Amino acid sequence: MEKRSERSKEYNRQYYLKNIEKIKKRKREKFKNLSEEQREKYREYNEECRKKHNNKEPKIKLTEEEKKERKRKYDKLYRQNMTEEQKERSKKSIRRYQQKIRGNRPKRVLLTEEEKIERSKEYKRNYYKNMSKEKKDELKERKREYLR
Numbered sequence: 001m002e003k004r005s006e007r008s009k010e011y012n013r014q015y016y017l018k019n020i021e022k023i024k025k026r027k028r029e030k031f032k033n034l035s036e037e038q039r040e041k042y043r044e045y046n047e048e049c050r051k052k053h054n055n056k057e058p059k060i061k062l063t064e065e066e067k068k069e070r071k072r073k074y075d076k077l078y079r080q081n082m083t084e085e086q087k088e089r090s091k092k093s094i095r096r097y098q099q100k101i102r103g104n105r106p107k108r109v110l111l112t113e114e115e116k117i118e119r120s121k122e123y124k125r126n127y128y129k130n131m132s133k134e135k136k137d138e139l140k141e142r143k144r145e146y147l148r
Contacts, residue, residue: 016023031039062070082090111119128136 031042034042079087131139
């Protein structure tokens, strides 16, 4: 944002330097047919406008929660005002994005209680199979101490 404003300022400055004679001539022509009173009014009006537009009050800084709340409200209004075609497009893009992230992983399957127990037993078996001998010995000792 700052770079863009700097570029535009630089461009305006270059333009002004390049066309300074034309600009001065235009100003002279503008004031040529005016009386002193009109010129004075014109200058005062310009000064008032400059003061009014250059008096920028500091923006109120919002907390993260307030920012999130504003965004939620905006999104809610945006979704309410969407046409059916726009809703379909957004759903499609969301689906594509989810498939891209998920890849070839299967969707999550809801398991019954028995299947959950069976799966956890299987995980435990694999865990104990891949455990080192020292770890297994430590576990056996803990079990013995616990049973005493």
